[in-house]
Amino acid sequence: MPGDAQISRLKPGRRTDIRRENERAILEAAEKVFAEAGFGGATMQLIADMAGLPKANLHYYFATKEDLYRRVVSGIFEIWLDAASSFDNAPGPVEGIGAYIDAKMDISRTHPYGSKVWASEVMHGAPVIQDYLETTLRDWTNGRIAVIQRWIDEGKMQPVDPRHLLYLLWATTQHYADFGHQIQTLNDGKPLTDKQWRASKASVKDMVLRGIGAV
Amino acid sequence: MPGDAQISRLKPGRRTDIRRENERAILEAAEKVFAEAGFGGATMQLIADMAGLPKANLHYYFATKEDLYRRVVSGIFEIWLDAASSFDNAPGPVEGIGAYIDAKMDISRTHPYGSKVWASEVMHGAPVIQDYLETTLRDWTNGRIAVIQRWIDEGKMQPVDPRHLLYLLWATTQHYADFGHQIQTLNDGKPLTDKQWRASKASVKDMVLRGIGAV
DNA sequence: CCACAACCTGACCAGACGGTCAACGAAAAT
DNA sequence: ATTTTCGTTGACCGTCTGGTCAGGTTGTGG
Numbered sequence: 001m002p003g004d005a006q007i008s009r010l011k012p013g014r015r016t017d018i019r020r021e022n023e024r025a026i027l028e029a030a031e032k033v034f035a036e037a038g039f040g041g042a043t044m045q046l047i048a049d050m051a052g053l054p055k056a057n058l059h060y061y062f063a064t065k066e067d068l069y070r071r072v073v074s075g076i077f078e079i080w081l082d083a084a085s086s087f088d089n090a091p092g093p094v095e096g097i098g099a100y101i102d103a104k105m106d107i108s109r110t111h112p113y114g115s116k117v118w119a120s121e122v123m124h125g126a127p128v129i130q131d132y133l134e135t136t137l138r139d140w141t142n143g144r145i146a147v148i149q150r151w152i153d154e155g156k157m158q159p160v161d162p163r164h165l166l167y168l169l170w171a172t173t174q175h176y177a178d179f180g181h182q183i184q185t186l187n188d189g190k191p192l193t194d195k196q197w198r199a200s201k202a203s204v205k206d207m208v209l210r211g212i213g214a215v
Numbered sequence: 216m217p218g219d220a221q222i223s224r225l226k227p228g229r230r231t232d233i234r235r236e237n238e239r240a241i242l243e244a245a246e247k248v249f250a251e252a253g254f255g256g257a258t259m260q261l262i263a264d265m266a267g268l269p270k271a272n273l274h275y276y277f278a279t280k281e282d283l284y285r286r287v288v289s290g291i292f293e294i295w296l297d298a299a300s301s302f303d304n305a306p307g308p309v310e311g312i313g314a315y316i317d318a319k320m321d322i323s324r325t326h327p328y329g330s331k332v333w334a335s336e337v338m339h340g341a342p343v344i345q346d347y348l349e350t351t352l353r354d355w356t357n358g359r360i361a362v363i364q365r366w367i368d369e370g371k372m373q374p375v376d377p378r379h380l381l382y383l384l385w386a387t388t389q390h391y392a393d394f395g396h397q398i399q400t401l402n403d404g405k406p407l408t409d410k411q412w413r414a415s416k417a418s419v420k421d422m423v424l425r426g427i428g429a430v
Numbered sequence: 431c432c433a434c435a436a437c438c439t440g441a442c443c444a445g446a447c448g449g450t451c452a453a454c455g456a457a458a459a460t
Numbered sequence: 461a462t463t464t465t466c467g468t469t470g471a472c473c474g475t476c477t478g479g480t481c482a483g484g485t486t487g488t489g490g
Contacts, residue, residue, distance in 0.1 A: 038339065120338065161414065171394070210373070
């Protein structure tokens with residue numbers, strides 16, 4: 001955490017822009033701080049410093065720490081739901097699951113902080129987003145299970161348990177974000193290069209698609 | 216967290232037993248509290264209550280919160296290293312990786328709190344166990360990579376990148392502990408039964424072993 | 431130009447936190 | 461029996477945290 005630069009904050013401009021811009025800067029800083037310190041370890045002061053605002057200003061836009069946290073977690077969930085569309089309109093598992101792996105791996109690279117915040121939230125028993133799990137996520141999951149089952153029935157892949165396939169997909173793709181520090185350490189301390197990211201995606205797709213007998 | 220029962224604490228007995236028994240109770244309570252609240256969210260008072268001891272007594276056995284935390288994290292790492300022996304002395308990937316999956320899945324079931332504490336530590340940049348990552352884990356990883364590469368050279372499995380195979384194994388097996396709450400929610404709110412755990416292990420082994428062309 | 435609303439912020443507060451300590455009790459060594 | 465070591469604990473302290481608020485500044489519609 002020490003040595004981190006301040007999140008960039010654009011110039012104010014008009015009245016409506018001020019609100020949007022400040023909320024964006026706060027949410028961006030909050031995502032990073034919550035990911036690196038956890039909810040309990042994060043402080044409003046730290047978030048304020050990183051956003052380049054006085055602490056009191058944070059409470060002007062977000063009443064409480066928990067409100068701010070809730071907004072951050074919801075943001076990630078939305079991004080993942082969008083990526084899930086890769087699944088639909090695919091003729092078979094090679095295209096559908098392949099595209100889903102690509103999308104989730106890209107998110108792990110572009111939104112590592114959000115992924116960590118989500119993981120932390122779920123690990124702590126999902127105190128804030130339990131309703132999401134029971135409604136949106138459950139519905140989405142059941143929908144994809146149906147799609148996978150249809151592919152199995154059509155002989156396009158081996159008869160694996162769709163539920164455990166989804167868990168394997170979530171676990172593996174998010175691992176590259178949540179355990180990114182461990183991966184970087186095992187990569188001689190250096191972040192994965194573009195080439196290594198491409199190789200990672202190829203490896204995961206290769207193993208998974210062969211594992212379900214789709215290739 | 217609310218409603219959690221107090222960790223059982225056996226009767227004192229002799230002088231040396233007192234120390235061992237109290238340290239055990241504290242470590243067990245600490246593992247649970249750190250897992251459920253994170254390092255920052257955990258309080259010494261909460262750990263003390265769950266261990267059934269006054270807070271001041273915790274500081275008699277563990278000087279600081281960080282000392283206690285360090286002991287908890289090290290404990291998990293030891294358990295995982297033990298499980299890693301499944302890998303050795305195996306004639307091929309079916310036995311070696313199959314046994315490793317079994318062992319890691321069993322640990323996810325028996326030590327879910329420890330797994331979460333480790334995940335949390337790594338996600339926060341491994342401030343406490345960075346040296347472990349750079350020494351023990353790196354050496355272990357390179358050793359297993361060599362084993363996997365030998366299996367590939369011997370034609371016992373497809374030429375996948377051993378590193379990404381390990382990541383997939385870690386991610387998938389630990390997912391059943393770290394995201395256990397999400398899995399339970401998607402399982403109608405009920406914990407996995409013995410039968411479901413057996414099915415989970417079978418599914419993971421099935422997909423992974425086929426994915427690397429070992430079956 | 432004025433008045434109103436939105437935005438900003440230094441100073442402050444009550445509560446909770448990790449950690450300390452002096453005093454005490456009980457077991458073990460002498 | 462006496463000393464010494466180990467274990468126990470309520471009370472306490474300095475610090476930090478989330479949150480408040482009164483009073484200021486800035487932009488905007490009339």
